[in-house]
Amino acid sequence: MKQWLLKLGIFVLIAARAHGAGWNVEVQKERYQNLLLFKESDYQTVPLAGTILSKGLLPEFKSAVEAAKNFSYELQGVPAYYDYKVFAESTLSAEQQAREKSNRKLSALFTHIIPVLAYAYQTPGANPYYHDQEVLQLYIKGLEYCYSRGLTEEAWLSDHAGKASSIGLKQGLSRLAGDFASESLNFGGFSQSVFLMREPLAQAGLLGKYRSVIRNLAVNCGPMYPAFYKAARKDAGIGFGNSISDDEAYFLNADGMRLFTDYFWPYFLLIEDPAEREQMTGILKKVIAVNIKKQCGAQDTIKPDGVGFHHLAPYVGAYSPYTFETFAQLLYLLSGTDFYTQENYTAVKEALEGFRVMVQKYTVTPALTGRLVQGQQGAASVAITKAMCMLASPGAACRHR
Numbered sequence: 001m002k003q004w005l006l007k008l009g010i011f012v013l014i015a016a017r018a019h020g021a022g023w024n025v026e027v028q029k030e031r032y033q034n035l036l037l038f039k040e041s042d043y044q045t046v047p048l049a050g051t052i053l054s055k056g057l058l059p060e061f062k063s064a065v066e067a068a069k070n071f072s073y074e075l076q077g078v079p080a081y082y083d084y085k086v087f088a089e090s091t092l093s094a095e096q097q098a099r100e101k102s103n104r105k106l107s108a109l110f111t112h113i114i115p116v117l118a119y120a121y122q123t124p125g126a127n128p129y130y131h132d133q134e135v136l137q138l139y140i141k142g143l144e145y146c147y148s149r150g151l152t153e154e155a156w157l158s159d160h161a162g163k164a165s166s167i168g169l170k171q172g173l174s175r176l177a178g179d180f181a182s183e184s185l186n187f188g189g190f191s192q193s194v195f196l197m198r199e200p201l202a203q204a205g206l207l208g209k210y211r212s213v214i215r216n217l218a219v220n221c222g223p224m225y226p227a228f229y230k231a232a233r234k235d236a237g238i239g240f241g242n243s244i245s246d247d248e249a250y251f252l253n254a255d256g257m258r259l260f261t262d263y264f265w266p267y268f269l270l271i272e273d274p275a276e277r278e279q280m281t282g283i284l285k286k287v288i289a290v291n292i293k294k295q296c297g298a299q300d301t302i303k304p305d306g307v308g309f310h311h312l313a314p315y316v317g318a319y320s321p322y323t324f325e326t327f328a329q330l331l332y333l334l335s336g337t338d339f340y341t342q343e344n345y346t347a348v349k350e351a352l353e354g355f356r357v358m359v360q361k362y363t364v365t366p367a368l369t370g371r372l373v374q375g376q377q378g379a380a381s382v383a384i385t386k387a388m389c390m391l392a393s394p395g396a397a398c399r400h401r
Contacts, residue, residue, distance in 0.1 A: 028269055029195075032266075032333060033196070036119075036196060037119070037122055037123055038124065038125060050126070053123070053127060058127065061127070064116035065120060065134075067108075068142060069138065071113070072105065073141075073145050075149065076148050076149075077149075079177055079178040080151075080178045082103055082181060082183050109142055109145070111183075114143065115190060115192060117135055117138055117193070118192070118193035119196070121139060121200075122196050139193070140201075143210060150177040151178055151180065151213065152177040152216070153177075153215065154177035155177045155217075156168075156178070156180065156235065157181055157217065157222060158222040159181055159184065160182060160184045160185045160222075161181075161182070165181040167238050167239070168238045171238075184222065185223070187214075187263060188258075191217055192262070194266060207270070211267065211270045214270075215267050217267070218264045219231050219232050221236065221263065222236055222240075223252075223256045224259055224260055224263070225240055227252055228283065229244045229249065231279060249290075250283075250287050251291065252287065252291055254319040254320070254323045257291055257326050258322055260326070261326035261329055262326075265330075288330060288339060289341075291327075292327050292330070292340065292347055302347050302348070320355070321380040322380075322383050324348060324351050324384065324387050325386050325387040327347075327348045328348050329386075329387075331345060332390035332391070352388055352391070355384055
């Protein structure tokens with residue numbers, strides 16, 4: 001959801017909107033919501049806003065609403081298990097093929113349909129779906145169906161490759177809900193939707209339930225286990241052997257940092273318990289301090305020359321630009337606070353500058369672009385553009401230069 005929405009240019013248009021400095025949860029909620037949605041005033045102040053809504057967003061909204069209406073909602077109450085990778089359906093039994101088909105439908109629901117329904121419901125302007133009760137009921141129906149399929153506060157997201165699932169099952173682990181390990185990279189839009197729909201969910205008596213669900217997506221997600229190892233369930237760390245060294249603590253690879261921004265932030269803004277907020281605030285500060293800086297070595301970091309690494313190698317066209325974007329987004333959302341330092345800001349700034357030099361002055365070979373060489377054209381440029389907008393916005397620039 002995040003990619004298609006921002007790719008249409010919304011963030012480039014609204015990033016300059018800034019709010020008062022200092023940490024205040026209501027201010028942070030407003031800032032994050034303005035990152036995700038248009039405001040009514042944007043249609044008067046931003047010439048392209050109406051066009052983006054009518055030509056880009058409304059067709060997506062209509063498609064999602066129709067898809068939700070026609071969704072089969074099959075296997076209600078049966079936990080979904082994504083604990084294996086399917087490389088060739090011809091090697092699967094008829095039962096396995098049926099389960100895989102059902103899983104693909106469920107994936108489409110939580111990765112695309114549910115998030116777009118939230119945006120359809122909450123986007124103001126000439127939008128017939130804005131605060132439409134049918135859209136709200138379709139959204140809630142989708143959430144409740146996913147919950148019935150095991151996407152709960154106990155859902156298992158041990159890793160994104162299925163390896164940890166295999167290890168856990170061999171060790172006799174009893175799964176209390178669905179196994180979404182192979183889908184653990186795909187819940188950003190789902191988490192954002194719960195944040196966007198917090199008020200109608202509260203009115204329906206469901207906010208606490210789904211706050212717990214997105215907490216689980218953040219805290220017990222295997223790719224982010226080094227950040228949450230003190231708060232996570234034991235099974236979340238199966239891929240790490242359930243022990244984190246001092247060197248591993250709070251260090252996240254490129255996948256983990258992207259998930260941290262997309263999963264943790266919506267949940268963080270919805271925390272109501274003071275003790276939980278204090279604990280998670282400490283984790284947030286440590287993740288920023290450990291990860292958003294230049295570091296030598298082959299691990300996933302910004303190198304001294306600004307190049308980003310993943311899988312022990314430069315990743316120019318894939319992971320690096322998206323990771324730089326998530327770094328910039330965290331700094332933008334926290335601008336005016338003491339959660340980060342000049343060193344954090346400078347590292348991201350110089351990484352973006354280095355990326356521009358690499359792509360403008362040199363022909364980057366497929367060996368440096370990462371394995372996503374056939375990815376969406378221009379996607380990396382969009383990510384870098386968004387990152388530059390976030391670092392250059394008045395809210396960020398007022399504290400660091």
